Amino acid sequence: MTSAQEPPDDEITAELERYSRVAVTGGSGFVGRHLVSALAARHGDVVALDVAPPPVPHPRRTQTRHVDLRDAQAVEAAVADADLVIHLAGNASGTVSVERPRFDFETNAVATFNLCEALTKSGVARLVYLSSAMVYGVPQVAPLPETHPVAPFLPYASSKLAGEHAVIGFCHAFGLEATIGRAFTLYGPGEKPQIAGGEVSQFLRWHLRGRPIHAAGDPDRKTRDFCHVEDLVQGLLLLAVRGRSGEVYNIGSGTETSLRELAHVIETVTGEPARLVSDGTVTEDTYRMVADITKLGGLGYRPRIPLLDGVRNLADALGDRPELPGVDTIFRAEQRLAASSGRA
Ligand SMILES: NC(=O)c1ccc[n+]([C@@H]2O[C@H](COP(=O)([O-])OP(=O)(O)OC[C@H]3O[C@@H](n4cnc5c(N)ncnc54)[C@H](O)[C@@H]3O)[C@@H](O)[C@H]2O)c1
Numbered sequence: 001m002t003s004a005q006e007p008p009d010d011e012i013t014a015e016l017e018r019y020s021r022v023a024v025t026g027g028s029g030f031v032g033r034h035l036v037s038a039l040a041a042r043h044g045d046v047v048a049l050d051v052a053p054p055p056v057p058h059p060r061r062t063q064t065r066h067v068d069l070r071d072a073q074a075v076e077a078a079v080a081d082a083d084l085v086i087h088l089a090g091n092a093s094g095t096v097s098v099e100r101p102r103f104d105f106e107t108n109a110v111a112t113f114n115l116c117e118a119l120t121k122s123g124v125a126r127l128v129y130l131s132s133a134m135v136y137g138v139p140q141v142a143p144l145p146e147t148h149p150v151a152p153f154l155p156y157a158s159s160k161l162a163g164e165h166a167v168i169g170f171c172h173a174f175g176l177e178a179t180i181g182r183a184f185t186l187y188g189p190g191e192k193p194q195i196a197g198g199e200v201s202q203f204l205r206w207h208l209r210g211r212p213i214h215a216a217g218d219p220d221r222k223t224r225d226f227c228h229v230e231d232l233v234q235g236l237l238l239l240a241v242r243g244r245s246g247e248v249y250n251i252g253s254g255t256e257t258s259l260r261e262l263a264h265v266i267e268t269v270t271g272e273p274a275r276l277v278s279d280g281t282v283t284e285d286t287y288r289m290v291a292d293i294t295k296l297g298g299l300g301y302r303p304r305i306p307l308l309d310g311v312r313n314l315a316d317a318l319g320d321r322p323e324l325p326g327v328d329t330i331f332r333a334e335q336r337l338a339a340s341s342g343r344a
Contacts, residue, residue, distance in 0.1 A: 134154060
């Protein structure tokens with residue numbers, strides 16, 4: 001049922017008609033598959049670009065193109081016929097960025113530069129770039145507005161911020177029409193457990209398998225803005241049709257939840273008491289982080305999936321024996337050594 005408070009989906013669909021072909025980079029990934037499905041339901045001409053094939057086929061009529069965005073010439077060819085590009089492709093893992101910083105920088109920063117250059121050459125495109133709230137570094141206020149200083153402390157956040165700077169530079173120097181979204185902590189069905197570092201997926205997987213839940217840092221003082229991927233998709237579509245060029249918008253739920261509160265939500269959903277174990281050795285990201293979503297709200301954004309509903313849906317999707325999380329939380333290279341010796 002749609003209330004007057006909910007975003008105008010029909011209006012978004014109508015506004016998307018101004019674009020003749022919509023391309024999504026990273027279309028095979030977690031966010032990409034949700035966005036491609038949402039677009040395919042609203043638009044007749046959607047192209048999913050990725051270096052990897054989709055794990056399950058995209059909706060009918062969606063074109064799939066193989067492209068490595070680190071290859072400037074290949075990017076030019078892949079986006080030449082699109083007039084809206086939503087750019088999601090990249091390395092989404094902070095841990096991978098510590099282990100393979102060059103790969104991370106090339107995949108996030110250089111690839112975004114390549115895309116901006118290609119779109120400037122093709123002349124008619126509009127770009128939406130999905131960045132990360134990690135660019136803010138340690139928040140000084142809660143909730144966090146877009147005017148908060150940026151201070152990355154992970155290679156991942158630096159490479160996402162470099163991508164933002166490429167986008168803004170091309171806006172100013174070449175008139176590229178582009179808008180940036182900064183996503184907070186995402187969750188939802190379809191994340192890859194081998195690389196997904198978000199707490200909702202990790203906590204639920206451990207709990208459903210009868211294991212203790214490992215909280216990196218202080219579970220009471222560490223708070224996050226857990227944003228369901230379907231709400232993120234709503235935000236991205238709004239940026240595509242209504243976002244102001246050259247501007248940055250937070251995309252989150254606007255709700256602050258501590259790790260202990262998340263564990264309680266999981267208990268409520270599953271009816272099983274959670275065993276929360278705190279790892280005091282990882283302290284870098286024990287801080288409050290919640291999005292101020294006022295600016296995106298001005299475009300019509302209304303988050304629709306409360307955490308309790310989102311966790312319940314995810315628990316249903318994961319079933320009784322989900323794959324266990326396969327990633328440690330790493331901020332510095334020496335933590336990798338400690339983590340592997342701890343496992344040995
Ligand atoms: N997942 C989160 O919690 C989160 C939070 C904030 C921001 N983001 C951003 O959202 C975007 C999507 O994240 P995700 O969680 O869907 O990640 P994902 O790893 O599931 O998807 C990324 C996709 O990009 C593709 N890709 C990687 N390198 C490529 C290249 N060189 N050329 C073409 N395709 C390439 C991958 O094959 C993959 O399909 C990323 O840019 C990430 O930084 C994610």
